[in-house]
Amino acid sequence: MWMKFFAILRKYLPLFVLLDIGLALIIGAQNPALFKALKPWVPVPLFFMLYPMMINFRIESAAKALRNPRVVLAALVINFVISPPLAALFAWLFFRHSDPYLIAGFILKVTVAGSGMVAAWTGFAKGRVETALTIVAAGLLLVIVAVPVWMVILAGQYVPVDVGLMIKQLALIVVLPLLAGVLTRRFILRRYGLPTYKKIQPVLPAISSLGMYAIVFIAVGMQAHNIISEPTIILRLIPAIAILYSLLFVLAIAYAKAAHLDYEDAIAIGYSTTAKNHSITLALAITAFGGLAVLPAAFAPIVQIPLMIVILRLAPWLKTILFTHVEITTQIGDISHV
Numbered sequence: 001m002w003m004k005f006f007a008i009l010r011k012y013l014p015l016f017v018l019l020d021i022g023l024a025l026i027i028g029a030q031n032p033a034l035f036k037a038l039k040p041w042v043p044v045p046l047f048f049m050l051y052p053m054m055i056n057f058r059i060e061s062a063a064k065a066l067r068n069p070r071v072v073l074a075a076l077v078i079n080f081v082i083s084p085p086l087a088a089l090f091a092w093l094f095f096r097h098s099d100p101y102l103i104a105g106f107i108l109k110v111t112v113a114g115s116g117m118v119a120a121w122t123g124f125a126k127g128r129v130e131t132a133l134t135i136v137a138a139g140l141l142l143v144i145v146a147v148p149v150w151m152v153i154l155a156g157q158y159v160p161v162d163v164g165l166m167i168k169q170l171a172l173i174v175v176l177p178l179l180a181g182v183l184t185r186r187f188i189l190r191r192y193g194l195p196t197y198k199k200i201q202p203v204l205p206a207i208s209s210l211g212m213y214a215i216v217f218i219a220v221g222m223q224a225h226n227i228i229s230e231p232t233i234i235l236r237l238i239p240a241i242a243i244l245y246s247l248l249f250v251l252a253i254a255y256a257k258a259a260h261l262d263y264e265d266a267i268a269i270g271y272s273t274t275a276k277n278h279s280i281t282l283a284l285a286i287t288a289f290g291g292l293a294v295l296p297a298a299f300a301p302i303v304q305i306p307l308m309i310v311i312l313r314l315a316p317w318l319k320t321i322l323f324t325h326v327e328i329t330t331q332i333g334d335i336s337h338v
Helices: 004-009 015-029 033-043 043-055 058-065 069-095 101-111 118-124 129-155 165-190 194-200 203-222 224-229 232-260 263-275 277-288 291-321 324-336
Strands: none
Touching: 004 015, 015 033, 015 203, 015 224, 015 291, 033 043, 033 203, 033 224, 043 165, 043 203, 043 277, 069 101, 069 129, 069 232, 069 277, 101 129, 101 232, 101 291, 118 263, 118 291, 129 165, 129 263, 165 194, 165 277, 203 224, 203 277, 203 291, 224 232, 232 263, 232 291, 263 291, 277 291, 291 324
16 A cells, blocks of 8 residues: 555656645745744755665765766766756846846756666666666765855855855755665665565655655745746746756767767766756755745756656667667677677
8 A cells, every 4th residue: 555655656746746836835825924833844854855865875886987987977077067057057048037046046956966766767768777876876976066166156146155054954965864874774784684675665765755745845835925926937947947957968868979878878878967856956955045946946846757758758769760870889899809
């Protein structure tokens, strides 16, 4: 019963997020005092959102980056060198006359890479899951340095950016849950074995999703009046995310094609540069910035997950049209060494 419930939570995540946002807007407009009372309790859903995600995370995958630096480095460059300036450009194009915290939140949303679902989407598309895990692991560690730097450079012109506070929050949001998650996973494996861990593993993302629903509900409810008074924010936010994420995927695939990578690595890079991390972004937006900075992270799942599905549908076409020659060449090269 519980497994079916958790499966439904994950399958219909965009729909539940949309319902969550709608409920938060209705209640927030009628009873704003409720959300002021809920604000001190934010650390509770933050814990349930971040900690389960980290139990499934394998930090040892980061060491594997050295085995295939060309592929991993390409994904990291797109995520942490190309994506943030593009986010600033799109923020200026779509939101330059809007609340400055909305602009900062949009830049933050695109700068924080490495969704825990990257490996899953890569596997669904028959890509190289090991590559995806390696990119996510390396990216998660790089987030701690890259996000404060880029937020000062790109968002600092719109809102005050407290670097010390950001580093402190990233330590609480990433480092401590990561260490706790690694220790928990090792404890479960040593004490109860791999079969027990595999039974627990599918439940963890669903628990994280429940925490995310709670955070989205509180964050949107606190800003209900501002959102309702300016509904065009949403009409600009959704296409901005959709267009930018699609552009990042195209850049990733174009690089993979130019670098003569095979399809398996290409789709791993594509998903790792397109599937951004909702949990860390939400946590950082609500604790280090606040205000309308939370909206891009709150609304992103409505766009990101359907886009992941579109990419999945396009994957066979990409493999056949763009990467068949690469795979044949690779196979010939392998045979010639036999």
